[in-house]
Amino acid sequence: MKKVYLDNTATTPLLPEVRTAMLPFLEETFGNPSSLHDWGDAAREAMEVARAQVARLIGANAEEIIFTGSGTESNNFAIKGLALAQQNKGKHIIVSAIEHFSVLHSARTLEKWGFEVTMLPVDKYGVVNPEDVRKSLRKDTVLVSVMQANGEVGSIEPIGEIARITRERNITFHTDAVATAGSIPVNVSELGIDALSLAGNQFYGPKGVGALWVRKGVRIIPLLDGGIQEGGRRAGTENVPAIVGLGKAAELATSNMPARIKHFTALRDALLKELPAKIDHTVVTGHPRNRLPGNASFCVEFIEGEAMLMLLNSQGIAVSSGSACTSRALKASHVLIAMGISHELAQGSLLFGFGLDNTSEDIDYVLEVLPAVVNRLRQMSPLYAKFIKESKGVT
């Protein structure tokens, strides 16, 4: 059976070059970077190369990069650590309604610790209005966090504009760049931001490694205590093989980015155009143009996402969905709901995340398989039956 992986939003595979770079650190070069001998030196040097590679990807200085265990950890660290460091100045933070749960739930934890949180709304495309940020700022605001792009609907946020507003008021601004770093050009100096989260498994690096960039001079309270690693900001023996892999993946992303963007954009635009043309009552979610190159997201009316996923999987196609039934907690995607999409329509959410291996033949295959899947589930759907009856009644 043909196999088509289109869930690169969940994770990308590991590039062979990245794997090759990592292998020595799973074998003979096993030293602890903190050790004062040749074994330790070799591990430490490799880690510092990776730090420079990651820094280069986002236009930062290497010393400002802190390696973490995931994008989630980076976000937890940023939200809690940056807010706590400034709690004497104020206890108010601002986040957008469509942030990843690692940001939203960290904000919720800060609330339990006595902070106040303002949640920014988004428009129907999932985009934050910078003016809403300005209006939400208070005397005691110490942190604003808005993601650079939402991986679920692809929309790119006006981070530069928001950063201009926060800078005028000298308020720390963090962005979750897990969906963007390694996928589109990111330059922290040009954006004028203070902190940024990224994750290795979003751009062909290994899982279990991420990084937080914090501008020099910005204070952050560590989440993990008990060691001198990462300048005392993240205790614990470093995951050297994964860090080396993250560095290599960053290097490859830096040099291959224009070609990757071109490749992804062609696939994305083809699917965004052809899928709604082939399947009626299907809407594109997220911004039609200003979106991640590798992201095509839709809601298919009258049917449910998990059932679509299962039928697609049975024909070798891997995608994801923000439907309530696909989540462990059985709640529809907070991103789609924040965009004003109804619970019913959100149930039909489908998300395609393109990868380096995908070709236009994969799109053809999806367009061949999906209409039959949708049709089969619609024939089963009482909502579709109702719709057909009502539309017949009108004509």
Added chain:
Amino acid sequence: MPIYSAKVMEHFMNPRNVGEIENADGIGEVGNPVCGDMMTFYIKVKDNRLEDVKFKTFGCGAAIAVSSMVSEMAKGKTLEEAMKINANMVANELEGLPKNKLHCSNLGDEALHKAIENYLSKKSGKPVATRVETAGDEHEHETGEPCYCPYCEEEIMDADSPFCQHCQVALGSAPGAESR
């Protein structure tokens, strides 16, 4: 894919009795706006037996498999026998359902019972309650079927809470959310 039994997968891939019955003797509808599943059952009754049962379902793999199984279990049974089919029996016949889907997707028996009640009330010309309503049984589905924490399996009282009130684990969904 969700961890479904082979039996659930088989019914999902090859659902029995999908469709509507024209001039059905009874129609039963259950819906669940919070968790998102909706089922409509159609029955044809002859000599107090379910001569035919058909359904339409909007929902996940479990919801479709449950509907299919209920239709199969009910067909040919007397109305009294069919009224005894309950969610536990359906889950057992399906060789189990994931815990977090037990209460949100396992509504087929209710839809069937509603169809039978609909038939009986049409026949007698007045509303018929054929079973003892259990606490919150019916109107709960209109205001929101109780959902259960996928981690500690306690009931989630506040549907909008991002946390389970019992084990404090974060709830919610986003593609890739669990892989980050």
